[in-house]
Amino acid sequence: RASAPPRPFVVAIDLPSGLNPDTGALDPATLAADFTVTFAFPKIGQLLFPGANAVGELVIADIGIETEWANEIKLKVASANEIAEKLPPRARDSHKGTFGKALICAGSENYVGAAFLAGTAATRAGAGLVTLAIPRSIFSALAASAHETTFLPLPAQNGAIISRAARVVREKIAEYDALLIGPGLGRARGTVRFVQIVIASPFRRAKQSPKNNSGIASSRNTFLAMTLPPLVIDADALFALAQTREWWKKIAPQRAILTPHPGEMATLTGLARAEIQRDRIGVAKKFAEKWKQIVVLKGAHTIVAAPDDRATIIPFATPALATAGTGDVLAGTIVALCAQMQGADEPRPYTYDAAIVGAYLHGCAGKIAEEEIGAAGVVAGDLLTRLPRAWERIE
Known part of the structure; x- marks a missing residue:
């Protein structure tokens, strides 16, 4: 029996035929390419699925568009050159304070590994000092493996952090340049309350009303007035936000970094997961504007x-990252960049750069792992x- 002829190598100019450049939708008769050459910038549809599956290897050809004009574009695809310019410098005469101090509230008896992954990622991503604020009951397990981190053991019950631990964190937070809260915390009532108190707007030593409908301020807890450092909110802390009415009006600082996956984004927004996935860019932009926060839609x-x-858009898509714990690594990476940009001689308090660089580093690490492991x-x-x-x- 005669064998079928081999499929020809397909090169697409600008776009594969049948690919919608705005939405990534594919016509049933789309001719999938092995290699696509596009001009000046990638098209949105080339980076959205299912369209991205029809692009093959993507090459962007320079056609002389001026940089000044390009800088006005609101939607961009991160490039290695752009990320290299944003990387915090590593001067030869640096010390650990130069690269910032990160505090990470993470972990519970059921999710010890989440705290380890987030803390170690922060050290590997360049933070000068990392402290894990964890339930006291899991301290021994973590101390045996997370050698490079310091620890802030917190009051806990049934293996999870409880609400009165918030006072310990609030009293220490001024010593740090960035805060991550959420990986592996669990969803116990006391833990949710802990999150709500830690990220609340600044308190003063004053008598609180015995009733508060917001779910944020506590009638029995008073704290020194303070502003939180750059804040990354991940995983179970996002669940705690969803339990708080109009949380975005009460959070401090006003511009935090949220790192939801589509399921968590569905919980926060009330949208169906499929609706989010159909318009990932539009949904992320809409709620970043509504909440006045930075949204990292994973x-x-x-x-x-x-x-x-x-x-x-972070231009990495690999099944190597589709495994438990990679979100903890991403959160730790981003808080490390926040700490470095704050701890530097010329701080960059705006956290958008930290989110972009952290997400790019994480994606690049995933690609390297895929190349070496599969x-x-x-x-x-x-x-x-x-x-x-x-x-x-990247450098």
């Missing part, structure tokens, strides 16, 4: 959206030693 080609209508079998811990190599590759 997934293939992660979207980083800012309240001022800017958005950046698309299947990569675990979150494999990213930790590849974060410094991702940094080196």
Whole structure:
């Protein structure tokens, strides 16, 4: 029996025939390409699924568009050159304070690994000092493995942080340049309350009303008035936000970084997951503007959206990252960048850059892991030693 002729190598100019450049939708008769040459900038549809599957290898040809004009574009695709310019400098005469101090509230008896992954990612991504604020009951387990981090053991019950631990964190927070809260905390009532108190707007030593409908301020807790450092909210802390009425009006600081996956974004917004996935860019931008926060909508080609209508697409899509714990690594990476940008001689308090650089480093580390291990079998811990190599590759 005669064999079928081999499929020809297909090169697309600008776009594969049948690919919608705005939505990524595919016509049933789309001719999928092995190699696509596009001009000046990628088209949105080339980075949205299912369209991205029809693009093959994507090459962007320079056609002389002036940089000044390009800088006015609100939606961009992150490039290695752009990220290299945003990387915090590593001067030879630096000390650990130069690269900032990060405090990470994470972990519970059921999710010890989340705290380890987030804390170690923060050290591997360049933070000068990382402290894990964890339930006291899991301290011994973590101390045996997370050698480079320091610890702030917190009051806990049944293996989870409880609300009165918030006072301990609030009293220490002024010592740090960035705060991450959420990985592996669990969803116990006391833990939700802990999150709500820690991220609340500044308190003063004054008598509180015995009733508060917001779910944020506590009638029995008073704290020194203070502003939180740059804040990353991940995982179970996002669940705590969803339990808080109009949380975005009460959070401090006003511009935090939220790192939801599509399921968490559905919980926060009330939208169906499928609706979010159909318009990832639009949804991320809409709620970044509504909440006045930075939204990192995770997934293939992660979207980083800012309240001022800017958005950046992170150009990595690999099944190597589709495994438990990689979100903890991402959160730790982003808080490390926040700490470095705050701890530097010339601080950059605006956290959009930190979110973009952190997400890019994370995606690049995932790509390196895929190259070396394969698309299947990569675990979150494999990213930790590849974060410094991702940094080196970008530089």
